[in-house]
Amino acid sequence: MTVTDEYLDNNRVYAAQFSGPLPLPPSRHVAVVACMDARLDVYRILGLRDGExxxxxxxxxxxxxxxxxxxxxxxxxxxxxxxxxxxxxxxxMLTFTDDDFKRGIQDELGVKPSWSAEAFPDLHEDVEQSLARIEKSPFVTKTTSLRGFIFDVATGKLEEVAA
Amino acid sequence: MTVTDEYLDNNRVYAAQFSGPLPLPPSRHVAVVACMDARLDVYRILGLRDGExxxxxxxxxxxxxxxxxxxxxxxxxxxxxxxxxxxxxxxxMLTFTDDDFKRGIQDELGVKPSWSAEAFPDLHEDVEQSLARIEKSPFVTKTTSLRGFIFDVATGKLEEVAA
Structure with missing residues (x-):
């Protein structure tokens, strides 16, 4: 039995008390961009409800x-x-460099990725960089509010990073 | 007051009852890839707990x-x-085509994206395509289980797609 099978059992419990469907467009007109880190339950951290x-x-x-x-x-x-x-x-992402990560892949697998690993040495600077990439994009043009935060995995708090 | 401000208020409530920190590596050794859709509360759908x-x-x-x-x-x-x-x-992603989406951007903003929009006309086929892209990648080589599902937004259930 894999962990995937366990999670499918959990889904049966979830579906048994599910009330849907909700509309497709996000009801609060918000998009969140966050790290994949396992400790970031984004819905709970921000109090998002289904469909928002x-x-x-x-x-x-x-x-x-x-x-x-x-x-x-x-x-x-x-x-x-x-x-x-x-x-x-x-x-x-603070624990390695792009060069080392890609060299490790090349040495082990014989192929070097053409993409950047996007590692970064400074958290505040990378939030600013990510905000700048959104601001400078020619394709993301409907933004009324753009704000960046650092989630503290020890306290659960969001700290705002001034752009 | 923006919706973002409301969510920051929610975060204060979350942090007040937060118990952390947990270790960095995912404790159940699982990675989930899912659509950004607002109705997919992935942690609840799969019963994921913090850090897993x-x-x-x-x-x-x-x-x-x-x-x-x-x-x-x-x-x-x-x-x-x-x-x-x-x-x-x-x-x-079922409601448009890459060509129309990119033409709309080009007509309105004067710049055509160099990336694909990745729209798809068939849900099962695109799950299979996504699984195939993972399987064929030279860089994702540690996989012991790879399975694809369609979440039904009307019932809350996951349906498995045979690869």
Whole structure:
């Protein structure tokens, strides 16, 4: 039995008390971009209820073409206007460098990725960088509020990073 | 007052009853890739508890270079081995085409994205396509379980898609 099987059992319990469906467009017109870290239960951290906000997540909560794609679809087709960016303390992205990570892959697997790993040495600076990538994107143009935060995995609190 | 401000108020309530910190590596060695849809509270749908699994999300739950980047970091640096992929019924990605979306951007903003929008006409086929992109990636090599599902936004149930 895999962990996946256990989670499918959990889903049967969830479905038994499920009340749906809700409409497709996010009712509060918000898109959240956050790190994939296992300790970030974004719905609980922000008090999101079902149907309120898009949630986009990846390693680091960084902004690459795929987050721009998701934000462009979120804003242009589904009407979101506010963006909340969340990085966090004790992030794995602080523990390595792109060069070392890609060299390790090349040495082990024989192929070097053409993409950046997007590791970063400074949390505040990378929140600012991610905000800047959104601000400078020619495709994310409907934003009325754009704010970046660091989630403290020791306290559960969000600290705002001035852009 | 923005919705973001409301969510920050919610975070104060969350932090007041928070007990942390947990370790960085996901304790159940699972990575989930899911659509950003506002109705997919992934932690509740699968019964994930804090610290158990990475959660990667984007428009459609599709696999692009950025999801491969996140999965490679998840497996190689943080020890995950199982992957759960989740698309869902009533997805926005079924409602447009890449060509129309990019033409709309070009006509309005004067710049055509160099990236694909990743719209898809068939849900089952796109789950299979996303699974195939993971299977064929030279960088995601530690997988012991890879399974794809469609979440039904009307019932809360996960339906497995045979790869």
């Amino acid at each position: 906000a898009h949630v986009i997540r990846n390693a680091g909560g960084v902004i690459t073409d795929d987050e721009i794609r998701s934000l462009a679809i979120s804003q242009r087709l589904l009407g979101t206007t506010e963006i909340i960016l969340i990085h966090h303390t004790d992030c794995g | 699994a990475h959660v990667i999300r984007n428009a459609g739950g599709v696999i692009t270079d950025d999801e491969i980047r996140s999965l490679a970091i998840s497996q190689r640096l943080l020890g995950t081995t199982e992957i759960i992929l989740i698309h869902h019924t009533d997805c926005g």
